[in-house]
Amino acid sequence: MLSERFAFLLFAAIALVGAVNVVTRRNPVHAALWLVGSFLGVAGLFLTLGAGLLGAIQVMVYAGAIMVLFLFVILLLNLETTPFEGLSIARGASLLAAAATLALVVVPFATAKELRAPATPDLPELPATAGNVANALFTKYALPFEVVSLLLLIAMVGAIHLARRPRRGEPA
Amino acid sequence: MAPQAWYLILSALLFGLGLAGFVARRNSLVMFMSVELMLNAANLVFVAGSRDHQAARGTACALFVIAVAAAEVAVGLAMVLALFRLKKSVGADEARELRA
Amino acid sequence: MSTLPVALLSSALATPPAAAADSTPPFWTSLLMVLVVFGITMTLVPLMVLAERRISAWMQYRVGPNRVGIGGSLQPLADLVKMLFKEEVQPDGVRGFLFTLAPATAAICSLSMMAVVPIGGTLAIGGWSIPLVVADCDIGVLVVLALSSIGVYGITLGGWASNSKYSLLGGLRSSAQMISYELTLGISLLSVLVVSGSFESGSFRLSEIIRHQAESGLWNVVRLPLGFVLFTIAAFAETNRLPFDLPEAEPELVGGYHTEYSAMRFGLFFLGEYAAMVAGSSVIVCLFLGGWHLPWLAPAVTVGPGGAVVQVCVFLAKVLAFLFFFIHVRWTLPRLRYDQLMKFGWKWLLPLSLVNLLFAGAGAALGWF
Numbered sequence: 001m002l003s004e005r006f007a008f009l010l011f012a013a014i015a016l017v018g019a020v021n022v023v024t025r026r027n028p029v030h031a032a033l034w035l036v037g038s039f040l041g042v043a044g045l046f047l048t049l050g051a052g053l054l055g056a057i058q059v060m061v062y063a064g065a066i067m068v069l070f071l072f073v074i075l076l077l078n079l080e081t082t083p084f085e086g087l088s089i090a091r092g093a094s095l096l097a098a099a100a101t102l103a104l105v106v107v108p109f110a111t112a113k114e115l116r117a118p119a120t121p122d123l124p125e126l127p128a129t130a131g132n133v134a135n136a137l138f139t140k141y142a143l144p145f146e147v148v149s150l151l152l153l154i155a156m157v158g159a160i161h162l163a164r165r166p167r168r169g170e171p172a
Numbered sequence: 173m174a175p176q177a178w179y180l181i182l183s184a185l186l187f188g189l190g191l192a193g194f195v196a197r198r199n200s201l202v203m204f205m206s207v208e209l210m211l212n213a214a215n216l217v218f219v220a221g222s223r224d225h226q227a228a229r230g231t232a233c234a235l236f237v238i239a240v241a242a243a244e245v246a247v248g249l250a251m252v253l254a255l256f257r258l259k260k261s262v263g264a265d266e267a268r269e270l271r272a
Numbered sequence: 273m274s275t276l277p278v279a280l281l282s283s284a285l286a287t288p289p290a291a292a293a294d295s296t297p298p299f300w301t302s303l304l305m306v307l308v309v310f311g312i313t314m315t316l317v318p319l320m321v322l323a324e325r326r327i328s329a330w331m332q333y334r335v336g337p338n339r340v341g342i343g344g345s346l347q348p349l350a351d352l353v354k355m356l357f358k359e360e361v362q363p364d365g366v367r368g369f370l371f372t373l374a375p376a377t378a379a380i381c382s383l384s385m386m387a388v389v390p391i392g393g394t395l396a397i398g399g400w401s402i403p404l405v406v407a408d409c410d411i412g413v414l415v416v417l418a419l420s421s422i423g424v425y426g427i428t429l430g431g432w433a434s435n436s437k438y439s440l441l442g443g444l445r446s447s448a449q450m451i452s453y454e455l456t457l458g459i460s461l462l463s464v465l466v467v468s469g470s471f472e473s474g475s476f477r478l479s480e481i482i483r484h485q486a487e488s489g490l491w492n493v494v495r496l497p498l499g500f501v502l503f504t505i506a507a508f509a510e511t512n513r514l515p516f517d518l519p520e521a522e523p524e525l526v527g528g529y530h531t532e533y534s535a536m537r538f539g540l541f542f543l544g545e546y547a548a549m550v551a552g553s554s555v556i557v558c559l560f561l562g563g564w565h566l567p568w569l570a571p572a573v574t575v576g577p578g579g580a581v582v583q584v585c586v587f588l589a590k591v592l593a594f595l596f597f598f599i600h601v602r603w604t605l606p607r608l609r610y611d612q613l614m615k616f617g618w619k620w621l622l623p624l625s626l627v628n629l630l631f632a633g634a635g636a637a638l639g640w641f
Contacts, residue, residue: 008174012182019186019209023193028201029432033370035205036425038186042212045182048174049223051231054238056414058215061238064421066208066245068428068451073249074201075432075444077256094195102188109180129410130476132228133235141232148239155243162250165257 007048014041027081028074032067039063053130179220187213200252200264204245211241297400305406306387312588313386317546318348320595327596328603355542358535363435366532370433375530375537378426378544381419385551388412390479392564392583393486393573404564404580405479412477413465416555417458420510424450426544427512427519431529442528445610446512446519452617453509453516459625460503463632464559467495467641478555482563483573488641491562495641498628500560502621507552509617511545514602518610553594554587561590 018038025031039062046055137145186209193206215234222230252262259266322337322344329336337344362371392404409415424447431443465476468484485491493500509516520528530541557563564570564583575583608616635641 005174008178012178015182015186016189019189022202022205022209023189023197028199031202031205033429035208038209039212040422042186042216045179045216046219049179049219051219051222051234052409052411053414054215054219054231054234056411056418057235057238059418060414060421061242062208062212064418064424065451066242068421068424068447069245069249070201070205071425071428072444072447073253075428075440077253077262079199079201079262091196095192098188098191098195101191102184105184105187106181109177109184112177133231136228136232137235141229141236144236148236151243152239155246159246159250162247163253 004048008045011041011044011048014038015045016041028079029071032070032074035070036063036067039067050129051133053133176220176224179216183213183216183220185213186210186216198264200255200262203264204248204252208241208245211237297402301400301402302406305402305404309386309389309391309406310383312391313383313547313550316550316591316595317543318352320546320549320599321348321351321542323595324599324602327599331600331603352539355535355539360537361532361534363532365435367433367435370429372537374426374430374433375533375540375544376426377429378423379540379547381423381426382544382547382551385416385419385548386554388415388478389551389554389558390482390563391587392580393479393483393570393575395577395580396574397577401574403479404584408477408479410475410477412475412479413461413481413555413559414476416551417454417461420450420454420457423510423544423548426541427529430533430541434529434532436532439529439531442519442531446529449516449519449610449613449617450510450512452614453506453621456502456617456621456625457506457510459622459629460499460506461559463496463499463625463629464492464503466629466632466636467492469636478558478563482558482565485562486565486571486573489567489571490641491560491565493560495635496560496628496632498624499632500556502625502628503559504556505621507556508598508601509613511548511552513545513549513598515605515608516613517602518607518613549595549598550591553591553598557587557590557594561594563587563590 015038018034018036018041021034022031022038025034039058043055043058043063046052046058190206190209190213193209194203197203197206215237218230218234218237220230222228222234255267256262325347326336326338326344337347340346340350387406388409390403390405390408395402395404407415427450428443428447431439431441431446434440434443464481468481481492508514512520518528520530530538533541564587566586570579570583570586572579
């Protein structure tokens with residue numbers, strides 16, 4: 001139990017530090033790399049919650065494929081570090097709104113009495129193992145599963161078409 | 173066991189950071205990354221709820237979120253590339269005319 | 273050591289497999305396993321450095337390094353000393369921290385892959401059952417895939433941080449190649465999981481896959497020959513070995529992503545590449561060639577100390593044979609051009625791996641295996 005809390009704090013720290021750096025770094029490559037770090041922290045959090053499959057998939061797909069795609073685009077576009085634009089009134093107001101939303105969400109969680117005590121005792125089998133998830137995916141959620149595969153196909157075709165350079169003689 | 177509240181507060185913080193990043197930054201790639209951060213925060217809530225309610229459907233839903241995020245990133249980055257070719261910049265403020 | 277966090281997390285979180293009425297071993301056995309596996313890996317890597325040069329020399333009808341030590345056995349040590357003492361030349365404009373992080377990432381990911389590879393079955397000693405793995409976690413094989421996904425960053429960042437066009441091109445090409453062949457790797461892996469009945473037990477442990485091969489007496493290479501070939505080809509592409517080494521080939525891109533690296537940072541890239549070879553060979557041996565299992569010499573899963581030594585020796589022999597195959601192919605086949613490489617990966621290997629998965633699924637459902 002103590003080791004799980006320690007693991008939670010460690011991975012939570014990684015995720016938070018990564019997140020803060022993503023939104024503050026001026027160089028987009030550095031921001032992308034900090035995001036990878038944050039994703040690895042979140043993957044660790046999934047592991048502490050007993051979702052081994054999801055943790056591995058998070059690393060494989062999110063940190064290992066989506067962010068590589070991000071990095072490709074950033075490196076190919078050869079973007080420079082953008083200087084700090086300065087805090088305008090509109091931006092300050094929107095940041096304040098974001099902070100207010102955050103407080104609105106965090107405060108009830110932090111003060112709710114039901115959530116304070118650890119509700120579930122130590123379980124012999126955690127629910128999010130690969131077997132259980134696979135069961136749910138292929139029986140109850142088989143339709144969304146198939147729809148998602150179709151969605152990925154559509155996304156692939158769309159991305160290839162959008163990013164294509166117009167050939168000679170074709171309008172852009 | 174780490175209490176449920178800790179996971180929810182952490183995911184709220186991550187979501188807030190993503191929101192702040194989306195709102196404050198004008199580089200469309202960094203805005204995209206902030207969206208991914210928000211999606212991750214949501215995933216964390218899903219999986220934490222899956223453990224708390226002893227149901228695998230939370231994790232299954234998180235899996236769907238990851239798949240949809242992958243599709244969204246592919247299409248979104250293709251659009252950013254197309255926009256870059258047009259405007260020579262990735263600033264979100266650059267694309268403000270309907271004409272090419 | 274990079275495998276320690278994985279061992280820590282695994283022993284804190286993993287459900288131990290059904291032990292044969294013995295209690296779970298204490299924590300220090302995990303540390304001992306880390307030492308053993310790390311020792312084996314770090315012995316195999318310099319051995320590979322030497323073996324590559326001697327075997328290529330033998331194949332090319334020359335001698336190779338044989339001055340340093342008996343038959344050149346201390347040559348890797350000489351190489352290491354050279355790399356430690358060489359001057360670190362950093363070109364102008366390299367991006368600081370990332371320049372050092374990139375080779376470190378490549379080395380860490382390859383070495384960590386050995387954490388989930390079982391070098392033997394279950395050792396029953398002193399009332400404990402000690403599985404001869406560093407981290408026998410529930411998501412065993414997925415850790416291998418995840419680490420190879422992270423290993424892509426080592427190369428991409430190495431190419432970019434060098435601030436040189438050859439390096440950037442080499443890095444981007446190599447990472448595109450690696451992520452393309454990861455698909456074939458994953459789908460071939462899936463076919464092995466289908467055949468091993470892992471989907472009923474819901475675990476991805478490599479020790480389960482080997483146990484299934486041991487108990488049925490048939491290695492997966494016999495059940496899924498196409499899968500074996502596909503996984504091997506994909507492993508060659510993942511480790512950037514010929515015939516897929518265009519991103520680092522000298523006549524093509526000067527040195528690709530490691531052009532601007534010298535001394536110990538290059539040594540780390542070197543270490544990462546050979547460790548990836550060792551890890552890849554170990555995973556292939558576990559998945560397809562039965563791991564530590566040999567029909568008459570090492571048939572049982574749970575053994576005493578003597579049997580464990582036999583199992584480890586069988587495993588090492590198989591890994592060494594496969595590494596010889598890696599080296600042999602490198603000096604035999606010509607290099608694939610980059611567009612040929614990508615075409616091969618997407619238009620041939622991916623459909624074939626899906627056919628293989630279909631075959632494996634049909635076979636498992638109809639009871640052919």
